[in-house]
Amino acid sequence: xxxxxxxxxxxxxxxxxxxxxxxxxxxxxxxxxxxxxxxxxxxxxxxxxxxxxxxxxxxxxxxxxxxxxxxxxxxxxxxxxxxxxxxxxxxxxxxxxxxxxxxxxxxxxxxxxxxxxxxxxxxxxxxxxxxxxxxxxxxxxxxxxxxxxxxxxxxxxxxxxxxxxxxxxxxxxxxxxxxxxxxxxxxxxxxxxxxxxxxxxxxxxxxxxxxxxxxxxxxxxxxxxxxxxxxxxxxxxxxxxxxxxxxxxxxxxxxxxxxxxxxxxxxxxxxxxxxxxxxxxxxxxxxxxxx
Amino acid sequence: xxxxxxxxxxxxxxxxxxxxxxxxxxxxxxxxxxxxxxxxxxxxxxxxxxxxxxxxxxxxxxxxxxxxxxxxxxxxxxxxxxxxxxxxxxxxxxxxxxxxxxxxxxxxxxxxxxxxxxxxxxxxxxxxxxxxxxxxxxxxxxxxxxxxxxxxxxxxxxxxxxxxxxxxxxxxxxxxxxxxxxxxxxxxxxxxxxxxxxxxxxxxxxxxxxxxxxxxxxxxxxxxxxxxxxxxxxxxx
Amino acid sequence: xxxxxxxxxxxxxxxxxxxxxxxxxxxxxxxxxxxxxxxxxxxxxxxxxxxxxxxxxxxxxxxxxxxxxxxxxxxxxxxxxxxxxxxxxxxxxxxxxxxxxxxxxxxxxxxxxxxxxxxxxxxxxxxxxxxxxxxxxxxxxxxxxxxxxxxxxxxxxxxxxxxxxxxxxxxxxxxxxxxxxxxxxxxxxxxxxxxxxxxxxxxxxxxxxxxxxxxxxxxxxxxxxxxxxxxxxxxxxxxxxxxxxxxxxxxxxxxxxxxxxxxxxxxxxxxxxxxxxxxxxxxxxxxxxxxxxxxxxxxxxxxxxxxxxxxxxxxxxxxxxxxxxxxxxxxxxxxxxxxxxxx
Numbered sequence: 001x002x003x004x005x006x007x008x009x010x011x012x013x014x015x016x017x018x019x020x021x022x023x024x025x026x027x028x029x030x031x032x033x034x035x036x037x038x039x040x041x042x043x044x045x046x047x048x049x050x051x052x053x054x055x056x057x058x059x060x061x062x063x064x065x066x067x068x069x070x071x072x073x074x075x076x077x078x079x080x081x082x083x084x085x086x087x088x089x090x091x092x093x094x095x096x097x098x099x100x101x102x103x104x105x106x107x108x109x110x111x112x113x114x115x116x117x118x119x120x121x122x123x124x125x126x127x128x129x130x131x132x133x134x135x136x137x138x139x140x141x142x143x144x145x146x147x148x149x150x151x152x153x154x155x156x157x158x159x160x161x162x163x164x165x166x167x168x169x170x171x172x173x174x175x176x177x178x179x180x181x182x183x184x185x186x187x188x189x190x191x192x193x194x195x196x197x198x199x200x201x202x203x204x205x206x207x208x209x210x211x212x213x214x215x216x217x218x219x220x221x222x223x224x225x226x227x228x229x230x231x232x233x234x235x236x237x238x239x240x241x242x243x244x245x246x247x248x249x250x251x252x253x254x255x256x257x258x259x260x261x262x263x264x265x266x267x268x269x270x271x272x273x274x275x276x277x278x279x280x281x282x283x284x285x286x287x288x289x290x291x
Numbered sequence: 292x293x294x295x296x297x298x299x300x301x302x303x304x305x306x307x308x309x310x311x312x313x314x315x316x317x318x319x320x321x322x323x324x325x326x327x328x329x330x331x332x333x334x335x336x337x338x339x340x341x342x343x344x345x346x347x348x349x350x351x352x353x354x355x356x357x358x359x360x361x362x363x364x365x366x367x368x369x370x371x372x373x374x375x376x377x378x379x380x381x382x383x384x385x386x387x388x389x390x391x392x393x394x395x396x397x398x399x400x401x402x403x404x405x406x407x408x409x410x411x412x413x414x415x416x417x418x419x420x421x422x423x424x425x426x427x428x429x430x431x432x433x434x435x436x437x438x439x440x441x442x443x444x445x446x447x448x449x450x451x452x453x454x455x456x457x458x459x460x461x462x463x464x465x466x467x468x469x470x471x472x473x474x475x476x477x478x479x480x481x482x483x484x485x486x487x488x489x490x491x492x493x494x495x496x497x498x499x500x501x502x503x504x505x506x507x508x509x510x511x512x513x514x515x516x517x518x519x520x521x522x523x524x525x526x527x528x
Numbered sequence: 529x530x531x532x533x534x535x536x537x538x539x540x541x542x543x544x545x546x547x548x549x550x551x552x553x554x555x556x557x558x559x560x561x562x563x564x565x566x567x568x569x570x571x572x573x574x575x576x577x578x579x580x581x582x583x584x585x586x587x588x589x590x591x592x593x594x595x596x597x598x599x600x601x602x603x604x605x606x607x608x609x610x611x612x613x614x615x616x617x618x619x620x621x622x623x624x625x626x627x628x629x630x631x632x633x634x635x636x637x638x639x640x641x642x643x644x645x646x647x648x649x650x651x652x653x654x655x656x657x658x659x660x661x662x663x664x665x666x667x668x669x670x671x672x673x674x675x676x677x678x679x680x681x682x683x684x685x686x687x688x689x690x691x692x693x694x695x696x697x698x699x700x701x702x703x704x705x706x707x708x709x710x711x712x713x714x715x716x717x718x719x720x721x722x723x724x725x726x727x728x729x730x731x732x733x734x735x736x737x738x739x740x741x742x743x744x745x746x747x748x749x750x751x752x753x754x755x756x757x758x759x760x761x762x763x764x765x766x767x768x769x770x771x772x773x774x775x776x777x778x779x780x781x782x783x784x785x786x787x788x789x790x791x792x793x794x795x796x797x798x799x800x801x802x803x804x805x806x807x808x809x810x811x812x813x814x815x816x817x818x819x820x821x822x823x824x825x826x827x828x829x830x831x832x833x834x835x836x837x838x839x840x841x842x843x844x845x846x847x848x849x850x851x852x853x854x855x856x857x858x859x860x861x862x863x864x865x866x867x868x869x870x871x
Binding site: 341343362363364367368372373375379380381382383384388391392393394395396397399438441442 | 709712713715716718719720722723724725726727728729730731784
């Protein structure tokens with residue numbers, strides 16, 4: 001029994017990071033109208049940035065998190081206009097082409113990293129946070145807890161931005177109705193770039209922590225893309241509230257499967273569940289999405 | 292002979308009653324107009340008739356056949372055609388291909404000559420190989436209408452077919468409608484343009500809040516108080 | 529036999545090109561040497577695979593990231609049937625794999641094709657990955673250690689089998705998609721499903737038919753591939769990289785066209801082999817195709833195949849512009865494309 005509780009707690013803690021990633025992903029979809037196939041690559045790149053912090057700069061990654069954010073937000077800011085341009089093109093099949101574009105970006109990122117770093121797994125060495133906190137019979141790895149705290153803070157800040165600031169209001173307006181938002185004077189293109197940049201930065205930061213909790217290889221991008229898909233499909237693409245629940249749920253599911261079945265099967269089971277959900281309810285189990 | 296017979300058609304979405312107990316009919320070679328303020332249920336009615344949306348209750352009969360729960364493509368094959376509010380073209384196909392695609396489930400052998408006929412009628416004979424997506428707005432409407440002409444239909448549903456169309460182009464469409472009527476087809480027309488309604492419709496149905504509030508000739512409904520009220524002062528001079 | 533007539537090339541250019549190509553391909557083993565024969569075996573296979581992806585992706589507009597599943601089904605079917613104890617004839621195994629893949633496509637396609645765009649992509653991706661996991665775990669497939677097939681060391685045998693299969697595939701797809709009603713149906717579904725329904729097209733049925741076609745082809749080639757490389761495991765016949773390749777080839781070559789995928793396959797396969805020869809592995813190749821896809825989408829969305837006609841179109845456009853300027857629209861003329869017609 002205590003193993004189950006331990007597993008669930010572990011799952012929830014890591015689930016927080018999935019929430020952070022999926023929130024940005026979901027919002028990017030809402031604003032840009034594109035399913036970003038590169039989401040997992042942002043995670044992977046962030047993790048490798050964390051690795052680089054330690055091995056190249058000799059600095060602990062945690063205090064470098066804001067730097068990671070800025071770097072990847074900038075990258076995102078540069079990529080976003082291209083996505084926007086493809087998505088709003090009057091040419092044939094913009095939705096499909098945008099999908100293909102993000103797929104190309106993801107593949108490029110993966111190929112570059114594979115060439116540079118090879119197939120070996122790396123772990124982000126987070127020295128600042130280590131050890132285990134024991135509460136009763138629960139052993140909580142401090143790193144997982146830190147990850148959760150980070151996710152909670154990031155999510156709170158993100159929500160605060162969305163709901164308490166004027167720019168956030170503009171973002172929500174665009175996510176709901178691009179055409180009318182534009183007609184009301186909101187610079188949709190700017191907002192799209194902003195959202196994508198924020199999302200890239202946030203996801204990369206989460207990647208640093210994920211790289212510490214689990215190891216990372218240059219090939220892991222698609223895996224995290226799938227996990228992000230899982231969360232937003234469960235919650236409904238475009239829905240923010242559902243992502244919170246779905247993200248934690250995924251964390252738990254993953255932990256449970258790893259402990260009680262086998263780590264090799266986690267992906268297969270997630271895939272199977274994802275497939276079933278899509279068939280049964282394309283709008284997402286929690287039915288709050290805009291599908 | 293009645294082409295279309297609608298009885299007590301109802302459809303609600305969530306708690307909102309989009310169409311409530313609508314009954315009417317369209318006779319052979321009749322042109323019937325449907326007017327009403329936005330949100331009165333006209334589009335939903337069209338979606339119910341074409342099978343895109345399932346009705347909660349009621350019946351629809353096309354040429355005597357009960358098409359109430361049929362799928363859209365089956366209804367189309369049974370003799371119903373329609374245009375869409377926003378021109379629904381096959382944007383990655385050429386003008387000519389669009390026409391061919393429209394008759395793919397019909398008289399395929401007659402396709403080439405029919406396509407030429409339609410191109411001529413719709414004044415598109417000089418752009419047969421242009422991509423439908425690069426046509427001007429008016430040309431797109433003409434092409435969409437032309438697509439409907441390709442098929443053997445007894446009832447054609449027109450959804451605001453002249454909206455935003457240049458007056459000269461409008462004349463072409465009206466002429467085509469009259470010609471088709473003479474050829475034996477009936478029309479059910481959603482319109483906001485009262486001039487068009489007055490010119491071409493033999494009968495007018497007025498909808499408001501999902502129900503029919505008046506039926507009759509244009510003059511009859513124009514002087515009907517409840518109609519004027521429903522529109523809150525739409526000019527009818 | 530109207531379909532036979534439909535195959536006759538329409539212009540002298542086309543006829544000459546096809547003739548040269550045929551002669552080149554069919555005579556290759558006589559003068560090419562083993563290395564090039566093997567290269568072209570690969571190219572023909574990928575050309576057909578990319579074409580099969582194009583059927584569901586380019587022509588029907590449903591982006592599938594799971595096509596490798598059918599390739600794997602074909603590979604494992606041939607593998608299992610040719611094992612010692614069963615000893616099936618190689619050619620007999622191919623229809624079995626194809627039928628199996630077709631059945632799976634119908635069963636899976638029914639629910640999955642109801643999904644739109646990205647959802648469909650994700651669902652098919654999920655499916656293929658799950659199948660790979662199953663193949664790795666299951667016993668009868670040999671698990672992750674794979675299975676061996678009987679050896680056949682004749683390079684020209686496999687070359688001709690691939691070539692003939694590819695030619696037949698092309699002819700089939702050409703007749704269905706460019707010459708027949710099916711092509712119109714599929715493209716109508718791609719461009720506007722609601723409009724397609726409104727002219728009587730049974731969109732569900734058309735989608736499933738396209739999906740089945742796009743499944744049966746990779747299955748056949750999977751079977752041939754299995755026998756060719758003599759040893760298969762989940763990584764070699766069920767990995768997502770295979771679908772990725774198909775997608776990229778079709779995209780780079782040109783979606784919704786018959787020759788596009790072949791062009792894309794030739795270009796990319798040769799680049800792939802080059803990278804392998806120069807760098808020893810293909811990781812930098814992955815980066816290159818990623819960049820290539822992004823660039824194609826940005827600057828040449830209709831693929832390499834559109835380069836030829838684009839030049840023609842631009843010339844045409846120029847002609848129209850120069851002709852239109854001095855002549856004003858005659859009075860009473862109805863079509864005035866430059867005036868704003870929308871209120």
